[in-house]
Amino acid sequence: MNPDNHRQGLVSVVIPIYNGEKYISETIRSVMDQTYADLEVLCIIDGTKDQSLNLIKKLGDERFKIFEHENRGATYTRNRGLSLAAGEYIIFLDQDDVIKPEFIQAAIQEMIRTASTGVAVNGHVIDSKGQIIRRMYRVNKPKLTLGSLLKGNQMYTPSQVLLKRKSVSETGGFDIQADQADDWDMWIHQARSGKLVFLDRDLLRYRLHDANQHWDHDKMLRSELHIVERKLLGExxxxxxxxxxxxxxxxxxxxxxxxxxxxxxxxxxxxxxxxxxxxxxxxxxxxxxxxxxxxxxxxxxx
Incomplete structure (x- = not known):
């Protein structure tokens, strides 16, 4: 994307999609229902062969752009979305999460009010049927300073964070080698070079289901150690x-x-x-x- 083509005020919503047919329609409708209208939605099919593509086409919204490539994983797909994005702001929305209608407008207002480069929101964890399990943050709210983030990732999902696109591009996007911890790496970069703030409003539904609960704990440890040993030795x-x-x-x-x-x-x-x-x-x-x-x-x- 040529920098001259980036448009002030536009929000780029990047949705990586792999075997997402079960929830993708609900996720996309939550974007269509936003009170903030100046959007582009980049739906990037990551090698999936299910019905996701047809379901997106049926929704028929001209703001939605569809791209396809062979399966390369979520990190690569987010980075491709970043390279295609034309917005001043960007959100990396997972294919099974749901954002409430005021999410984008409220996050932009908070970003302007706090002169920040990223806004993380509160919300609820839901199950596969959309039933609420619990509040994401109740008593212990995230502290998004560099010192606090170096102790670990306090975010549930990239879906809860609206960012300045330029600040993401300047960090080089998501680190593919960081694998399962690529979002933690991104938040560290953002806290170091910009400013992350937390907006304590119920604006997201983070979905837990069989396909996303079975983390490879050994792989997560290796991913985190990659970040510490390759990027944080100067800390x-x-x-x-x-x-x-x-x-x-x-x-x-x-x-x-x-x-x-x-x-x-x-x-x-x-x-x-x-x-x-x-x-x-x-x-x-x-x-x-x-x-x-x-x-x-x-x-x-x-």
Whole structure:
């Protein structure tokens, strides 16, 4: 995209699509229902062979542009959307999430009010049928400073963040090598070179379902370590940053050795309540697993 073709006020909505036929119509309708009308929607088919393409065409909105390529993954597809985007603003909307009608207008107003380069919103987690599970952020709201983000990704999804397109382009887009942690890498870049703020309004429905709940925890750890070891060595105390990756991994996998690795990297964890909460979580998870294996008694069989 030639920079001269970028249009002030326009919002580019980039939707990477892979096997998205179950939810894509609802997602796209949520974009069509926005109170902010100056939009372009880039629907990028990432090698899928389901009915997503036909469903998008049936909706018949001239603001929607469809692109196709062979399967390259979500990170590559987001970057292609970035290269095609003509907007002053951009949002990378996942194919199964839903934005409320005021999302874009409210986020732009907040961005202007705070002179920020990115606005993250609150919302609710929903299930496959659209039923609300819980509030995304209740008591502990995200702190989107660089120092806080270096301790871990506080976002649920790229869908909740409206960004200045120029600020994303200047960071080089999403890092394909960062894989499952590519969004964390992006938020770190944005906090370092710009300003991220949190808008505590219910503007998003983040969907959990069978296809997106089964994360590869080992792959996530490798992705996070790639960021720390390749990009954050210049930060103060990179070993401490790495320790939080192992701490998260130990919680997700109930792995005592990972918790010990985290403590070895950062002895100051012993002064943090989160360390003890994680230890209790591991102990409880392993006890439940042992109980299930031993017939529900929690005691070893003789």
């Amino acid at each position: 103060r105390n990179p070993q401490a940053i790495k320790s939080y990756s192992y701490l998260r991994y130990s919680e997700r996998t109930a792995d005592w050795s990972a918790l010990a690795k985290a403590l070895k990297l950062n002895a100051l964890l012993i002064f943090q309540p989160r360390f003890y909460w994680t230890a209790l979580h591991i102990a409880w998870t392993r006890r439940k697993s042992n109980a299930k294996q031993n017939g529900g008694t929690g005691l070893s069989q003789k």
